Amino acid sequence: MSRAVAVAGTGRTTRRRLGATELVWLALVGVTVIGAVLVALDDQNLFSIANTRDILSRSSLLGFVAIGQTLVILCRSLDLSVGYVMALSSLIAATTMNGDPARVPLAIGAVLLVAGAIGLCNGLIVTVLKVNPFIATLGVGLIIKGYLDTEYQGPAGEVPSSFQQFGFSRIGPVPVSTLVMLAVAVAGILFLRKTRTGYHMFAVGGSADVARLSGVRTGRVLVTAHVLCSIAAGIAGLLIAARFGTGSALVYNSGYDLESIAAVVLGGTLLMGGRGGIGGTIAGVLILAVLDTVFNILAVDPFFKDVLRGTIIVAAVAIYARRQIDRKASRIRFGGDGGSGGSAPPEPRPDQPAPELDRPGGPDDTDRRPGAGGSREPSVAADSGPADQQGHRPARHLDGTGGAR
Amino acid sequence: MTVTAPRPTPQRSAGSRAGDLLSRVFGGGSATVFALLIVVFAAIFIVNPSFAEPPSLMAFLKQAAPLMILAIGQYFVIVSGEFDLSVGSLVGAQVVIAAALIDGEEGRTVPVILLMVGFGILVGLVNGLITTLLKVQSFITTLGMMLVLYGAIRLWTGGAPTGALSEAFRQPGRGGIDMAVVRQLPWALMILVGVVIVAVAVMRSSYGRTLVATGDNERAAGFSGVRVWRVRTLAFVVSSVLATLAAILIGGYAGVTAQVGQGLEFTAITAVVLGGVVLGGGRGSVVAAMAGALTLEALFVLFNQLSMPSTIRPAVQGVIIIAAVAYAARERARPRHHQEVPSQPQPNEA
Numbered sequence: 001m002s003r004a005v006a007v008a009g010t011g012r013t014t015r016r017r018l019g020a021t022e023l024v025w026l027a028l029v030g031v032t033v034i035g036a037v038l039v040a041l042d043d044q045n046l047f048s049i050a051n052t053r054d055i056l057s058r059s060s061l062l063g064f065v066a067i068g069q070t071l072v073i074l075c076r077s078l079d080l081s082v083g084y085v086m087a088l089s090s091l092i093a094a095t096t097m098n099g100d101p102a103r104v105p106l107a108i109g110a111v112l113l114v115a116g117a118i119g120l121c122n123g124l125i126v127t128v129l130k131v132n133p134f135i136a137t138l139g140v141g142l143i144i145k146g147y148l149d150t151e152y153q154g155p156a157g158e159v160p161s162s163f164q165q166f167g168f169s170r171i172g173p174v175p176v177s178t179l180v181m182l183a184v185a186v187a188g189i190l191f192l193r194k195t196r197t198g199y200h201m202f203a204v205g206g207s208a209d210v211a212r213l214s215g216v217r218t219g220r221v222l223v224t225a226h227v228l229c230s231i232a233a234g235i236a237g238l239l240i241a242a243r244f245g246t247g248s249a250l251v252y253n254s255g256y257d258l259e260s261i262a263a264v265v266l267g268g269t270l271l272m273g274g275r276g277g278i279g280g281t282i283a284g285v286l287i288l289a290v291l292d293t294v295f296n297i298l299a300v301d302p303f304f305k306d307v308l309r310g311t312i313i314v315a316a317v318a319i320y321a322r323r324q325i326d327r328k329a330s331r332i333r334f335g336g337d338g339g340s341g342g343s344a345p346p347e348p349r350p351d352q353p354a355p356e357l358d359r360p361g362g363p364d365d366t367d368r369r370p371g372a373g374g375s376r377e378p379s380v381a382a383d384s385g386p387a388d389q390q391g392h393r394p395a396r397h398l399d400g401t402g403g404a405r
Numbered sequence: 406m407t408v409t410a411p412r413p414t415p416q417r418s419a420g421s422r423a424g425d426l427l428s429r430v431f432g433g434g435s436a437t438v439f440a441l442l443i444v445v446f447a448a449i450f451i452v453n454p455s456f457a458e459p460p461s462l463m464a465f466l467k468q469a470a471p472l473m474i475l476a477i478g479q480y481f482v483i484v485s486g487e488f489d490l491s492v493g494s495l496v497g498a499q500v501v502i503a504a505a506l507i508d509g510e511e512g513r514t515v516p517v518i519l520l521m522v523g524f525g526i527l528v529g530l531v532n533g534l535i536t537t538l539l540k541v542q543s544f545i546t547t548l549g550m551m552l553v554l555y556g557a558i559r560l561w562t563g564g565a566p567t568g569a570l571s572e573a574f575r576q577p578g579r580g581g582i583d584m585a586v587v588r589q590l591p592w593a594l595m596i597l598v599g600v601v602i603v604a605v606a607v608m609r610s611s612y613g614r615t616l617v618a619t620g621d622n623e624r625a626a627g628f629s630g631v632r633v634w635r636v637r638t639l640a641f642v643v644s645s646v647l648a649t650l651a652a653i654l655i656g657g658y659a660g661v662t663a664q665v666g667q668g669l670e671f672t673a674i675t676a677v678v679l680g681g682v683v684l685g686g687g688r689g690s691v692v693a694a695m696a697g698a699l700t701l702e703a704l705f706v707l708f709n710q711l712s713m714p715s716t717i718r719p720a721v722q723g724v725i726i727i728a729a730v731a732y733a734a735r736e737r738a739r740p741r742h743h744q745e746v747p748s749q750p751q752p753n754e755a
Contacts, residue, residue, distance in 0.1 A: 125727055125731070129727070129731035129734065129735075130731065130734035130735070131727055131731045131734060132678060132683075132684045132685075132730065132734075134674070134678070134684055135675065135678050135726060135727065135730050136727060136730075138671060138675065138723075138726070139722075139723035139724070139726045140723065140727070141723070142719040142720060142722055142723030142726070143719070143720045143723040143724060144720075145719040145720070145723075146716065146717050146718065146719040146720020146721065146722075146723065147720060149715075149716035149717075149719070150714065150716040150717050150720075258490075261544070261548075262545065262548060265542070265544075265545050271542045271544055271545065272542070301560060303556040303557070303559040303560040303564070304556060304560050305556065306552045306553070306556025306557075306559075307552070307553045307556035307557050307560065308556075309552055309556075310549035310551070310553035310556070311549065311553060313545060313548070313549045313552070314535060314541055314545060314546055314549035314550075317541045317542070317545045317546075318535065318539040318540070321540035321541050321542075322539075322540070
């Protein structure tokens with residue numbers, strides 16, 4: 001039994017060449033090409049300076065939120081309060097600056113501090129009070145909403161023109177805000193790949209109990225993710241303030257919470273945590289931005305846009321899911337995990353029957369995969385992902401945050 | 406289970422059995438919601454003693470029935486380990502569909518209602534099949550469905566709802582039987598009671614147990630012969646059909662606006678979780694989920710009675726939800742071995 005599994009594991013590593021992230025970027029290329037063709041049929045150019053600028057500036061706002069959301073989702077949590085944090089941040093920024101360029105650093109500091117504090121609350125409610133992240137962040141969002149509705153009836157504060165540059169100035173066709181977003185994305189990627197906490201995020205998302213038993217302080221990791229997520233939402237709020245020139249409470253109606261989750265999932269990150277990354281998320285954000293721009297150029301009915309968007313998100317995730325059914329099987333056996341290394345399964349592989357089993361599961365087995373594992377171990381390939389999700393259920397009384405989805 | 410029969414069943418007194426029953430109904434994180442419900446009602450009665458009179462209680466239940474029905478539907482999906490974010494959009498879509506198709510003509514009421522139920526079943530089937538067969542996480546499936554329904558309905562009606570509901574259509578939501586003590590026994594309440602009875606019966610049937618087992622550990626359920634995809638798809642259908650029912654009640658009670666149903670999915674999920682049902686599946690009772698919805702509605706009434714400024718209400722709601730769920734989680738975290746031992750033969754279960 002374990003041999004069949006080991007075989008499945010080795011076969012899979014050879015197929016890892018086209019990872020989830022690459023697939024998403026390919027999808028982005030596909031969407032862009034199709035969009036460009038459609039736009040060309042309408043006698044316009046998707047790659048004109050104005051349209052490129054439109055795509056990029058659309059992506060920057062959602063990009064910040066989605067980068068933060070990626071970290072949280074990797075840890076198998078989620079954050080529904082980001083929209084409210086954005087609104088609050090824009091108001092704090094605008095009212096603190098109040099038109100005075102000298103107060104810009106102070107305002108930025110205040111925003112990051114408040115956003116970080118909100119993230120800390122989210123994280124502590126999830127880890128210490130053991131409230132499901134869905135409810136915890138929804139509740140914190142409601143609390144912020146109550147504060148915003150009570151304190152601010154309309155737009156408030158004024159952003160000095162020097163800070164509005166953050167929203168409007170650009171280098172060539174690339175808006176500064178997009179560059180900042182990409183810089184944050186690179187920082188996030190490095191954080192996930194190069195730091196211990198980054199590694200631990202994958203571990204916690206994969207299985208909180210295994211991570212804990214391996215000595216990871218799961219609580220701290222989760223709190224860190226939430227703090228970073230809220231800070232990213234705070235930066236998005238700063239950008240809103242820079243673009244609007246004032247702070248606006250109604251930003252929370254724009255649906256950035258669900259849209260950022262959609263972008264993250266579109267980017268190939270598993271909603272169940274433990275797999276994915278910021279690179280894919282950026283591609284997901286760009287896909288959404290390209291779609292929006294194409295729809296705008298073609299003057300698609302805004303309501304039809306919603307229909308298309310919903311369909312595309314579901315269809316895309318369905319396509320990833322087909323691959324991930326395979327990939328999850330490799331994760332559970334430590335076959336080739338994207339972040340946490342470890343390629344050799346611990347089972348004693350070089351047994352006598354192993355070579356002959358290895359042949360059907362060799363490098364050329366791309367289309368035989370389900371059969372290869374299936375003959376011996378019917379549902380390892382298909383079912384081990386969910387099993388991984390449910391695996392820690394028996395120890396439920398230990399389990400605070402894991403039972404999210 | 407049958408193998409364990411030879412072991413003698415320990416005799417238990419009637420008292421401990423009643424205690425067992427109580428802990429089965431109220432235990433497992435559900436106790437919090439019933440306690441909270443009592444506290445909220447007590448607070449309402451203190452602020453406004455006339456609320457305890459039957460007529461105003463009936464009016465309250467009439468208003469609360471749609472959310473409770475939605476919560477029951479959401480419970481089926483959540484206990485099987487999934488989410489249904491599309492119910493809010495579906496309620497809005499159904500109300501708009503009803504108004505546009507009935508267009509004020511009494512004769513069309515019944516056919517349109519049948520059509521709505523059919524549409525509900527279709528939406529549930531699509532949600533369920535995409536989630537189970539295409540393996541898209543239900544969060545995304547139903548989020549997509551939410552966007553599609555939201556856009557499609559507005560595309561169809563050109564942005565604003567058109568038409569009008571018939572008087573007969575509005576009866577279930579606002580009408581009732583005139584009676585002595587309660588002044589009016591609302592149809593909504595009777596429908597609710599019917600739904601609750603059926604829901605409790607279904608959860609005690611083999612389907613209900615299979616559903617909970619699927620939510621608890623779908624792999625184990627699959628190995629035991631459960632067709633997981635079918636069980637879950639059915640749960641989505643139940644949720645959509647009950648959302649349709651809720652739409653009929655809401656449309657009747659509140660009429661047609663463009664905003665009908667907005668945000669109801671979060672309220673319904675909140676209600677279910679408030680009832681001690683665990684997101685991720687496998688735990689919680691349908692009665693408790695319904696009690697969660699009732700508690701939320703009671704909370705809104707309490708806010709009204711206290712004439713709390715409407716802007717601060719979300720904040721208070723947020724605090725109470727977090728506190729209640731945190732408290733329930735603390736209760737659940739205590740090791741309770743007497744319930745974890747499964748080898749006790751249970752004679753009256755299949």
